[in-house]
Amino acid sequence: MTVKEQGIPLWRDDRFWKVALQILAVLVVIAIFTLLGYNLNVNMQQVGIEFGFDFLQSQASFAIGEDLTNYDPSDPVAGSYARVMFAGLINTLRVVVVGLILTTIVGITAGVASFSDNWLLQKISQVYVEIARNIPILVQLLFWYLAVFSKLPRPEDRLSFLGMFYASKRGLYLPWPGEVGRFSICAAVLIVGAIAAFFVWRSRVKAIVIKGESGQNQSMILWVITAISVLILLFGLGWQFPHEPTEIGEIEGGLRLTLEISALLVGLIIYTGAFISEIVRAGIQSVARGQWEASKALGLKSNLTMRLVVFPQALRVIIPPLNSQYQNLAKNSSLALAIAYPDIYSVSNTTFNQTGRPIEVMILIMTTYLLMNMVISLSMNQLNRSVQLRER
Amino acid sequence: MWCVMTMRKFSAFLLTAAIAASLAACATPPESSSDGEGEGSSSSTASRLDAVKERGTLNCGVDGGIPGFSYVDESGDYSGLDVDVCKAVAAAVLGDADKVEYRRLDSTERFTAVSGGEVDMLSRNTTWTISRDTEVGMEFAPTTFYDGQGMMVREASGLKELKDFDGKTVCVEAGTTTELNLTDKMRKAGVTPEIKTFQQADPAYAAYEEELCDGFTSDKSQLVARRSTLSKPEDHIVLDVTMSKEPLGPLTVNNDSAWFDVVKWVTYGLIEAEELGITSKNVEEMKSSEDPTIKRFLGAEGDLGTGLGLENDFMVKVISSVGNYGEIYERNLGQESKFKLDRGLNALWTEGGLLYAPPFR
């Protein structure tokens, strides 16, 4: 037998296959896209539609239920399709931002409650998780909208809690900070206070752990900051309470949430909260028992153990899955169209129907959601990086 | 020890299951598509008419939720004026009025379904407008129902005219002309109601029923029909305001005139048959009529049908299976139905209405 000097034949050469495979992959993808594009072109030509985003400039002339952007369907400029989609985007962002904050609170509360020494609380947390995550989100949304919020009394017989909260078929009424100027000043003060408190707290922990001091001074400062914040929260923000008018009519003042946004928020928060609760529970559980015992042996008190030893380690396990839950919430907000909340998806749906341009509108929708998820993902990754172990 | 053993077996089982599942995957698509429409690909220049003939069924887009126009009951049977138009076309093209595959479409997906070829024709109370004819790329067959936009309210609410709607809530179906008219008319009346837009009609009416909105706006005929399905129809009234013209009719996709002609002339045929006095009962006798117009119309003379690419006696099949326009109307909306709608604008031109078919010649 003679073996050629060139060594291995071409088809046994790894490098050849690597290049060939990639070229093949590129060709297949190009072929698929060309075919689809060609068909699209043929189909569009047959119907007589041309691709383009010009339609965004024309007047939409349909009104939407909720709008924070001064969209005006009767005006050629302030009522363009671009403007109405922007209004939809703002509506989506409103739900997503509020939903993310509240669902985190609900999820962490439920997750921590499953470790409670109160048997009832523990069980309720488990039952909540098992119920909420095993029922599809769409069923839950429809349930909240049609079976709960729709059954609220008529505006004349509205429900009232403590004279501060009202609920009727017109919507939910909550107390809300009144003046914008005053609100922003106070909010700024609160944020500065929170940052200051964070640093004081860090130095307190350092003082306790490293220097072995009592941390009394820092505690005092923390208490003062808390007291001031509470005062500002209560009186500084200029809360406006919804109140009943003297004659029969609309409730005035405060913040009115329509039933649609309320149902959407409640559904999303409860559904996502159950998953977050599981993530938090698993995260805390993932910290080995030895960590608790070791820190106890070092003489740390139990609340310090939780804060300094267990929670930072749990965070490492919690944040990556939390990221995908946050993205799920953002994506699930598109189910708003099932309950008549004008979010970006539902507005786009109307738009392409009025204009007959599904492709263009779909591209816009996909870009919007991809961008939104990218922002969430990037910020969560940033957070993740800051809590990961720095291996040396 | 056995535990370890079974676990291995078990995971092996799961794996094989997974592989079998993927095998099943490869096998399923032809399985499930084989009972769909397996037309294969035909050349892109062919008319939809040929596609329908080849397939043997007509795909017709309907609403499915409006009693009187198109309604699907518990047992899955479709009935209504729009449905009868589908049946008429199927009878003309395929010779059998039951060879229709109905596809329920909501208002936002209907046009894409037509332009994508999902359905061959749409018979779904769709208003004929210029932008739909041009920009959206549709081709409208003659109007089968002349309607106007109205507003339904609860009688107890005391709402009488559009001016009363300031701060009130109005429900509307998304992607309709009503949605656009509503904004215009309310602005004209100088009021700003709150508008709730639903993607589908059913949830919209459910919301109205739950009193989530004070008014519901849609085509008047639709309001009357839908009112009958509410739990207490007598509590609701349709206000005496007409907000727009709403000519409703079947439509097909642009740039396919052979197919469009079929739909157009079958629709005209229904009207012409009423004018000529041909009904489902007397159509067989009429074939031997002396009147040359009738003879031509029923294909006993001339070759009007072949010109359309159909059988010459296509109108005989149509009329014997669904009847003429008057019969369809009376059966679904008129005195024989529970809605008892007058013919009004939908009478023949000879009786003061707007229905007028060009001559079959």
Place this chain on the structure above:
Amino acid sequence: MTTITPQNPNPNLSPPAEIQISPINWVMKNLLTPWYNALITFIIVGIFCYAGYGFCVWAFTEAQWTVIPANLHLFGAGRYPSEEYWRLWVLLSIIVIFSGISWGIVARNVTHLFSRNVLIGLAIAALISFILPIPLLYKLAIIGLLILLSLAAWGGQKIGAKMPGLGQYIAINWFLVYLIGLWLIGGGLGLEEVTTSKWGGLMLTVLMATISIALCFPIGVIFALGRQSNLPVVKLFSVLYIEIIRGIPLIAILFMGQVMIPLFLPEGMRPDRVLRAIIGLTLFSSAYLAENIRGGLQAIPRGQTEAAKALGLNPPLTVSFIVMPQAIKAVIPAIVGQFISLFQDTTLLSIVGVEEFLGISRSVLANPNFLGRSSEVLLFNALGFWVFCYAMSTGSKYIEKRLNVEH
């Protein structure tokens, strides 16, 4: 879901003898101390009494549950022609028999097949079917199916004990059951054909979910490997596919599937609408599955690949016989989780007009006779989905526990 909770190291040891505590002590210890726990307990009990009372009043006085039994056939099978129902019953019986046999064979070494828990479970199932306000025929059918299940399990165990090698054929059998099922539902080959537009209800939900998960498996594996690949182009495409699909809402994908796919296909080629729904679900699910499998791939130590290489296996063989089996096994719980969410995601098809379990409910709610019965119907929907999803997640936890024991 994938975290391993510290287990009792030796489960065979009997637990320490229970210390008898009186109920009062238990309540004091678990509910009332310290003071804030007592407060929490009282608040919770108060809320529950109020809500529970309200619910009971509604459920027994206001609610009109007749909408459920009146439309049970719709919830189950949609607008499937009633004269062909027998085919579904036959299919159900076949599935039950095969489940029983598989169960018996898998558990052939268990001494008491019908342990106390299993018997209780069967009894509860029978009892529920008896209490439910459904036609007598259905009740008898359900009880018959339960008996069939027990008999098949018993028989399966007997056969399994005699022929231990039989376990390997279970999967193939299920594959056959699958094909038979599709034939029974769809017809053809001697049976009356039933077009997919008449399929609906829970049947369609289960069908779409199972087909989609099976279809998305190979695609998921390919993209998971692609993302791990060191070929830049392959990796780029895989990452793009996975991230784009994961970045957009499912409803957008389904919408594209239902309405826009025809625009991208040649004239005349119009896939069936159920098939299109399945394509949409599969595309969506495969991206998530790829990520799950990638997690499993990353958990495989390098040594495995290197050892395989040292033994002279080429890369494709290494992947398919060494790496993939381990990776998939490591992420079985995650895959089950994926299946549960896919099962839930089928509800979104009701928005694009496919009449699956939720979709048919919305049609029922539009029926003039049942307008305004949304609470009852939606609660029924929720219960139906819950039973399925809870059973699956409990099952997956059980499997996870058993798998962990093996290490």
